[in-house]
Amino acid sequence: MSEGTEDCSPEEMAFWEIPLADELLVLKDEATAMKYDLEDRTTHFGEAIILFARKILQNPVNNRLIGQIVGAGTSVGANYCEADDGVSKADFKHRIGTCRKEARETKFFLRMIAVAEPKLKPEARELWREAHALHLIFSRIWRSTKI
Numbered sequence: 219m220s221e222g223t224e225d226c227s228p229e230e231m232a233f234w235e236i237p238l239a240d241e242l243l244v245l246k247d248e249a250t251a252m253k254y255d256l257e258d259r260t261t262h263f264g265e266a267i268i269l270f271a272r273k274i275l276q277n278p279v280n281n282r283l284i285g286q287i288v289g290a291g292t293s294v295g296a297n298y299c300e301a302d303d304g305v306s307k308a309d310f311k312h313r314i315g316t317c318r319k320e321a322r323e324t325k326f327f328l329r330m331i332a333v334a335e336p337k338l339k340p341e342a343r344e345l346w347r348e349a350h351a352l353h354l355i356f357s358r359i360w361r362s363t364k365i
Contacts, residue, residue, distance in 0.1 A: 234343050260295030267291030290323040311363040321353035
């Protein structure tokens with residue numbers, strides 16, 4: 219598997235119809251990557267999740283998924299803000315770990331929504347790509363933080 223897809227099974231990549239060597243999923247070396255403000259990036263991601271959730275048809279199954287996706291997707295940014303204001307390295311690492319988990323949970327619920335509402339799969343796929351990229355970023359930060 220290419221770098222950036224190590225936490226995704228081939229089955230998951232197939233579900234989203236993403237080639238295993240897709241360049242968009244590769245987390246580039248920090249020296250060559252564009253600089254991103256993670257607070258802005260996670261804020262925009264949370265906003266995109268909210269707008270996406272508003273498009274999901276409400277019914278008993280989807281209502282549960284809507285709550286879950288909004289909770290997980292907006293929590294990524296909220297926990298990043300908490301990490302950024304961390305009082306210690308241990309607190310920072312804990313909050314970054316939570317960002318990582320919430321990004322992964324968002325990926326899970328995007329897949330469930332794509333199954334529940336197949337017409338939303340293309341939009342869910344784009345959000346899944348960003349959730350995946352955020353998961354990789356926070357995983358790298360978490361692994362490199364020494365306490």
